[in-house]
Amino acid sequence: MAVDMNMNILVVDDYKTMLRILRNLLRQLNFSNIEEASDGAAALKKLRDCSIDLIISDWNMEPMTGIELLREVRGDGKLKHIPFIMITAESKSENVIAAKEAGVSNYIVKPFNAETLKSKMASVLGDF
Amino acid sequence: MLPGKVDAALRQRLEELESKHGDTVRIADIAEVVESMMATLKGDVVGADLAIYAELESLARYIQTAKTEIARLRPDQVKEQYLPAAADQLDAIVEATAEATHTIMDATEIIEGVMENLDGENSQKLMDATTRIYEACGFQDITGQRITKVVNTLKDIEERIDALVAAFGSEIEKVKAEQPEAEEKEEKKDSDEKLVHGPQLPEDAKSQAEVDALLASFD
Numbered sequence: 001m002a003v004d005m006n007m008n009i010l011v012v013d014d015y016k017t018m019l020r021i022l023r024n025l026l027r028q029l030n031f032s033n034i035e036e037a038s039d040g041a042a043a044l045k046k047l048r049d050c051s052i053d054l055i056i057s058d059w060n061m062e063p064m065t066g067i068e069l070l071r072e073v074r075g076d077g078k079l080k081h082i083p084f085i086m087i088t089a090e091s092k093s094e095n096v097i098a099a100k101e102a103g104v105s106n107y108i109v110k111p112f113n114a115e116t117l118k119s120k121m122a123s124v125l126g127d128f
Numbered sequence: 129m130l131p132g133k134v135d136a137a138l139r140q141r142l143e144e145l146e147s148k149h150g151d152t153v154r155i156a157d158i159a160e161v162v163e164s165m166m167a168t169l170k171g172d173v174v175g176a177d178l179a180i181y182a183e184l185e186s187l188a189r190y191i192q193t194a195k196t197e198i199a200r201l202r203p204d205q206v207k208e209q210y211l212p213a214a215a216d217q218l219d220a221i222v223e224a225t226a227e228a229t230h231t232i233m234d235a236t237e238i239i240e241g242v243m244e245n246l247d248g249e250n251s252q253k254l255m256d257a258t259t260r261i262y263e264a265c266g267f268q269d270i271t272g273q274r275i276t277k278v279v280n281t282l283k284d285i286e287e288r289i290d291a292l293v294a295a296f297g298s299e300i301e302k303v304k305a306e307q308p309e310a311e312e313k314e315e316k317k318d319s320d321e322k323l324v325h326g327p328q329l330p331e332d333a334k335s336q337a338e339v340d341a342l343l344a345s346f347d
Binding site: 025110111 | 270272
């Protein structure tokens, strides 16, 4: 099934720079419906208010971290089906294992490039 | 439990000290404890006791010297001046790199706008170049996170120095009273070094317009 390029993507990061980088890279990949949140709590509110098709989230944020957001999403009957890509500088084995156990769909290590972003999205959504 | 061979006066003194300080004695109190024990021993010691007396006296002197040496390092100054200054400089790095990164992205977005009017091949070349610029801008996120870790480490160090300052407070006050000129010289040296080694923090900086006005005031 073809990927819907009009899907709503929620990008979560506490660094404005990274939000802007991701927005621009996603736009260059032809995704234009991008929502932003600066921490897990704000993301959760947006997830409950809007219809989101993919979450791309940082790990290190306050007051709710990316892994806490992931657990909340997977524990919510209405949100648990949404693909969740963690994008973080936390690449220690225990972090990756914790994310996998919490139900992460894929994991991108910072610094990353556009090709990696595209391939990880494709592994979750299908080729585009 | 006190040793069996100590005499009654010393035993009583040791019990008083144990009752006052409990099982743990702060570094700052050790000298007091040793001196107190020595006072009890005076006039009633021979042979092996004399050797212990000399050892204790030497220990008391050693501790006093160590306290003074540590106080001379001015841990209070490290806590109040150097650590906050280092944290401010690191925060300024994060802010400056974030600002520069956004400026780079502003320009890149303009290039992307122009790109739409170009033919396929040239447009693709510019697209690849702008993608690489966005990727490279990720450095600010990584450096920001690393600097935040360093700032948190500085906060841990500050807490430990706080405990040191509390333990050596009176000694530090003595050193400060003895060396007020040294402190003044140190502050002047810091100020001169800042001029030589790098820019001031944004809040301390004059704008180009202010510098121009200052220079013009000499005409």
